[in-house]
Each structure stands twice: as C-alpha cells, then as structure tokens.
Amino acid sequence: MRANIAIATFLATSLSFVSKAFAAPDPNFHIYLAFGQSNMEGNGPIESQDRTVDKRFKMLATVSGCNNRQAGNWYDATPPLANCNGKLGPVDYFGRTLVKKLPQEIRIGAVVVAVAGCDIQLFEKDKYRSYQQPDWMRGIVQQYGGNPYGRLIEMAKKAQQEGIIKGILLHQGETNTGQQDWPNRVKGIYENILNDLGLKAEDVPLLAGEVVSSAVGGQCGSHNAVIQRLPSVIKTAHVISSQGLQHQGDGLHFTSAAYRTFGERYAEEMLKILGDVQVVGKTTTTTTVKTTTTKPVQPTNPSNCWSLALGYPCCVGNDVIFVDESGEWGVENNNWCGIVKAPACWATALGYDCCSTNVCRTVYYEDNDGKWDVENGQWCGITSANKLC
Incomplete structure (x- = not known):
C-alpha cells in the first residue's frame, strides 16, 4: 500500500511538473510566420520611432548574435526581425498595427526568416541543396544553419508551444521576375509549411506583397502581374498592393516610410480576414445554426464516416447537437454532420x-x-x- 501511495504521489507530482514546465499554448498569442528576400529581411534605415515597441508585439529570434539575441528565444519586436543583416521591414508595422487595433488581451508574435537576393528555390525543401548561392549570400544562409526553410519550421514549432499560428507573410519575387511558374512554386512551399506544422489552409492564410511598382520606377514591377495570380492558384492567398510606395532610388527596396505603410496594409488585410476577434477565455460568443426539420434515418451502408450513407459529411468538431439510433450528430456550415467516435482514449x-x-x-x-x-x-x-x- 505504501508503495502504491508513493507511486501515485510520484505520478501526480510528475504530471504537475509537466503541466507547469510545458504550459499549453496561449490562444490569445497570435503568431505570424514571414519569409522572403531582401524586402522581407528589411532594408529600410531604422529610425528613432522604430526603436521602441509595445510589449504585446514579440519576435522569436531565428538567428543568434543580433543584439545579443539567441535563436529560439522571445524578445520585444524591435528591428531587425529577420537576421543580423536586416533593417526595417514590413513585418515591423504589421505587428504594431495589429496590437494597436486588436483587443488588449491579444499579443502578436513574429517569426521571420529572409535572405536578401535569394531565389524562391532557397525555400523549396526538396531543392534548396542544389541552389547555387553567390559567395556574398552564404554568410546569411549560414545564420539559418544552411537551411532557411528548415529554420523557419524549427522556430515555428517552438512558437506553437507558446501561441497559435494565424497567418503566413511573404515578400519575394524580384529574383524570379517574370517566371510564370512562381505562383505554383509558392503554393508548394505554402503547402509544405502547413503540412510540416499540422495547420489547415483555411485557418492560416498566405499574405503576399507586391514588389516596387513600375509606376514609381520599380525594376521588377512587371512581376506584380505574376504575384496577382496567387489567389487563383492558392484559394487562401491575398495580395497586398505596393501602389504608391516609394523606393530608395534603386528601384528595388522600399523607403522606411513605405515599409511602415506596407506593414499597415498587410495588417489591414489580415484584420479583414480575422473579422470580429474574440478573446479566448474572456468573451463568450453565441452561434445560431440553421437545422433541418428532417430527422436523419438509420444508415444502410455504415463506414468509418457512417453519416455519408445518409447524405451527410462527418464533423470536424465533436459538439453533439442531436442523438438518435444512427449515432451522434453535430452541425457545421449550417448542415448536419455525423460524429465519428474516437478510439479508447x-x-x-x-x-x-x-x-x-x-x-x-x-x-x-x-x-x-x-x-x-x-x-x-x-x-x-x-x-x-x-x-x-
């Protein structure tokens, strides 16, 4: 008996320790991943107004050594966010705008991996090894352990321990200007990210920014027509306009003022996607669903998704609305759905x-x-x- 009590005490203590040491992610901590080349890395001079930030906006360091940061640790999101070569970029004012407009209980986290001048190939996990990096790029890539995509996934998984990934930001394309297969290659990377992190596209949209417009002297402005095709290839993609945003005189990199506006544009689009954001644990929402007046009948051809035989899909969730001899029913997308019982838990x-x-x-x-x-x-x-x- 004493041994049993000791074991029970040990298990209870161990589980308590695990719960404290490995706290569940905070649903009010919204995480955004970002990747791309120099404009996402940040190329705008960092000015005094950029050096302070609301403590609700955090960045997860993806490299070590910049401002005494260590990869995998959270810090206040002051630039540079991507790596030691970066400056001010669009993610800076994307995050600042979100914390300004979202409820005070919501925090924002950014995970940024970007390499100046890189081809989209550098983020293709099955092709990056064959990418011929110019000598000047090697040092930047090595900051990410030689594999920027791998580092993005590694850090994203760390971020998932703390919060919930809400979106992916992209700014890339100058090096791939005019390449018509670019949208499909971006799609492949996007799908890899979702699969590697256990995410669903409908929950994690892709926001892609245009390059410097030809109307203001952009060298690669013709690629915007290619970028604008993304939503036809990726249903959850949204294109952020660069119209009117000025460059630094090189036709490639935005000014600091333009980066601030660009970040706000990314944020405004994300706010439209999010809609009415509720604080988890603080606000209770009531959902009204339309139900059918026809009672489901006994299935004639049961399967793992038993309700298919009745003309209804199976539920994604497990909220029971109705029970009959057929089984347990829920309602999703204003339609009945069958709840598949899970194996012994x-x-x-x-x-x-x-x-x-x-x-x-x-x-x-x-x-x-x-x-x-x-x-x-x-x-x-x-x-x-x-x-x-």
Whole structure:
C-alpha cells in the first residue's frame, strides 16, 4: 500500500511538473510566420520611432548574435526581425498595427526568416541543396544553419508551444521576375509549411506583397502581374498592393516610410480576414445554426464516416447537437454532420482528452504514458488513430 501511495504521489507530482514546465499554448498569442528576400529581411534605415515597441508585439529570434539575441528565444519586436543583416521591414508595422487595433488581451508574435537576393528555390525543401548561392549570400544562409526553410519550421514549432499560428507573410519575387511558374512554386512551399506544422489552409492564410511598382520606377514591377495570380492558384492567398510606395532610388527596396505603410496594409488585410476577434477565455460568443426539420434515418451502408450513407459529411468538431439510433450528430456550415467516435482514449484517466484526427499531429512531449500534442490550448494524447506530421 505504501508503495502504491508513493507511486501515485510520484505520478501526480510528475504530471504537475509537466503541466507547469510545458504550459499549453496561449490562444490569445497570435503568431505570424514571414519569409522572403531582401524586402522581407528589411532594408529600410531604422529610425528613432522604430526603436521602441509595445510589449504585446514579440519576435522569436531565428538567428543568434543580433543584439545579443539567441535563436529560439522571445524578445520585444524591435528591428531587425529577420537576421543580423536586416533593417526595417514590413513585418515591423504589421505587428504594431495589429496590437494597436486588436483587443488588449491579444499579443502578436513574429517569426521571420529572409535572405536578401535569394531565389524562391532557397525555400523549396526538396531543392534548396542544389541552389547555387553567390559567395556574398552564404554568410546569411549560414545564420539559418544552411537551411532557411528548415529554420523557419524549427522556430515555428517552438512558437506553437507558446501561441497559435494565424497567418503566413511573404515578400519575394524580384529574383524570379517574370517566371510564370512562381505562383505554383509558392503554393508548394505554402503547402509544405502547413503540412510540416499540422495547420489547415483555411485557418492560416498566405499574405503576399507586391514588389516596387513600375509606376514609381520599380525594376521588377512587371512581376506584380505574376504575384496577382496567387489567389487563383492558392484559394487562401491575398495580395497586398505596393501602389504608391516609394523606393530608395534603386528601384528595388522600399523607403522606411513605405515599409511602415506596407506593414499597415498587410495588417489591414489580415484584420479583414480575422473579422470580429474574440478573446479566448474572456468573451463568450453565441452561434445560431440553421437545422433541418428532417430527422436523419438509420444508415444502410455504415463506414468509418457512417453519416455519408445518409447524405451527410462527418464533423470536424465533436459538439453533439442531436442523438438518435444512427449515432451522434453535430452541425457545421449550417448542415448536419455525423460524429465519428474516437478510439479508447488513454489520456482520459490523466484528466486530458485525446487529439482529434482531422489534422496531423506533432509530438511536443513524450513520457511513460504516451505521446502528447496540443489542441485548443490544452494537452491532448496521441492515439493510433492520429497521423503524425
């Protein structure tokens, strides 16, 4: 009996330690990933107004050594955000605008990886090794361990331990000016990011900025016609206009004032996408759904998604609205959907749910009980029904 009490005490203490040491992500901490070349790296001179920032806007250092920062640690988001070669860029005032306009409980985090002058190939995880880097670029790439895409994913996973990824920002294209396959290559990178991080496109839009416009003397302005095709290739892509934004005289890089405006434009588009942002844990929302008056009937051809036989999809969520002899029903997109019962959940005995199976799972922690991921701001147990990312 004493041994059993000791074991129980040890397990309770261990679980308490795990809960404290590995706190669930804060759903009110919105994370944005950003990648690209020099304009995303930031090329605008940093002025006095740029050196202070609201502490609700944080950046996760993706390289070590800049301003005594260490990769993988959070800091106030003062420029440079990308690497030691960067200056002021669009993400600076993207984040500042969001914290200014969102509820005070919402914090913003940025994870920026960018390499001046790089071809889109440098972010293609199956092709970056064959990219012929000019000598001057090698030092920048090495700041990211030789693999900028890999560093972006590595740091994004660290960020997911603290908050929720809400969007991906892109500014790249000057080096690929006129290449008609650029949108499809961007699509491949975007999909790789989503898959590698267990994200869904509908939850994480892509915001891509135009290059310096030909109307103001941009050297690569013709590429804007290619960038504008992104939403036809990626349904969740949004193009941010560079109209009227001035350059520094080189036809390539925006002025500091233009970067500030550009960042605000990115933010305004993101705010439109987000809509009415609610603070999780602070505000309760009521959703009205339309229900059918026809009661579902017994399925004649049950399968894993048993409700398909009745002409209804299976639910993504698990909120039970109605129960009959067929099973449990929910409502999504104003339509009935069948709830597929999950396999036995080993985590229940520990006070946790098991992870849903609608997305691939990332193992953030593993102990003697099993493997753990995070869902809706809480730990969840990974079962054999889950696909790992």
